Amino acid sequence: MLQRLINDVKDATGNALRLTSLAAAAAIALFITIAFLCAAAFIYVLQHYGPVEACLAGAALFLVVTLIAASVYIVRKREMRRRAEKAAKAAAANVFADPVVVATGLQIVRAIGAKRLIPILAVGGLALGLMASRSAASSSEADEEEE
Template identity: 80%
Template sequence: MLQRLINDVKESTGSALRLTSLAAAAAIALSITIAFLCAAAFVYVLQHYGPVEACLSGAAVFLVVTLVAVAVYAVRKREARRRAEQAAKAAKSAAATMFADPALIATGLQIVRAIGVKRLIPILAIGGLALGLMASRSAAASGEPAEE
């Protein structure tokens, strides 16, 4: 069981590393392509209109690209904040309904009495660790970005 978990972690790490290196190579190639296109556009404007106009047109293009990137970032950050607030509300309401159920509370008290508090603490620690691992794996599998 533990060996399978370790193999899964190794496999996913290797896959993520290969995908990251492929994405980095694509990003480098794209940036070089964009640099050559910008240089060609600069030379074209320089030959037809002059150096001042070439510099101003290059600055205007990069200003527009920057403004678009800032707008996309602001929208994504707002969406992430809204999703986080909705998830917090859902978790809070689920916890409130779970602890408001008298049958669940009675069952929990019976389990504590049967097992004992000293034996229950390590079991709860292992359960919490397993729950955390399951939550992190499900978040990674769903592909949700971890933005703030």
């Protein structure tokens, strides 16, 4: 049984390696194809309009491609940030809805006592608020630096 599991892992690893190398070969071929297409377009513009216009046309083409890639990157980054925020809110809401967490909290209150627990919770809430404000400030500074 263990040998079968090892053989399955070997087969899966081998297949993944083959697919990865095939994807790398396809990416290299695509890169070379694009390079030749750019060279052909450059030579065509060079023969019809001259060297300055050919260089400007190539620069304009790559500028458009760069702007498209940058806009896609920014949109995806914002979408990922929104998803992360939604997941964090959902996780926080799910923690307090869990009956095990509620039962554990009640046992802690019974063991320590409500009079002793109130100051501890107040200090903990204050610390949590300070940490949250620090993380919000540092994340907003990081967002400003990235943009």
